[in-house]
Amino acid sequence: VNPISTDNQRFTFDHPELVPFAGNVPDVNQFDAQFFKVxxxxxxxxxxxxxxxxxxxxxxxxxxxxNPEELSGTNVGVFVGACFSESEKSCLYDNHVVTGFGIAG
Structure with a gap:
């Protein structure tokens, strides 16, 4: 967790609810779609x-x-609790081209 820098334009430093630190995920846009069959x-x-x-x-x-390869057809699960991420604005308000791939669940 690093201090928020002034070059990070997503944040307004005078907001009373803003904490001075943020956890940033490196390479968040890297994803192996082929590996996950997406x-x-x-x-x-x-x-x-x-x-x-x-x-x-x-x-x-x-x-x-x-071994993930041996789990097909078995009753195994990974359970996750989550809420909207920072992409909530994009999901709800930005105009997107309809492709049929918008919602996966």
Missing amino acids: NFRQACIMDAMSRKILEQAYQAIYDAGL
């Missing part, structure tokens, strides 16, 4: 939180000592 067009419009959840769920399975 259509390339869908991967391009997926929000960063959805991509990161796929990566971390796979990592949790791997860290548990399980």
Whole structure:
């Protein structure tokens, strides 16, 4: 967690509810769509939180000592509690081209 710098234009420093630190995820736009069998067009419009959840769920399975390739057809799950990420504005208010890949669940 690093101090928020003045060159980070997303933040207004005079806001009373703003904390002076932020956790930034490096390479948040890097995603191996082919590995996760996600259509390339869908991967391009997926929000960063959805991509990161796929990566971390796979990592949790791997860290548990399980082979993900052997789990097909079994009753195994990774459960995640989450809310809208910083991409909420983009999801709700920005104009998007309708492609059929907008919502995945």
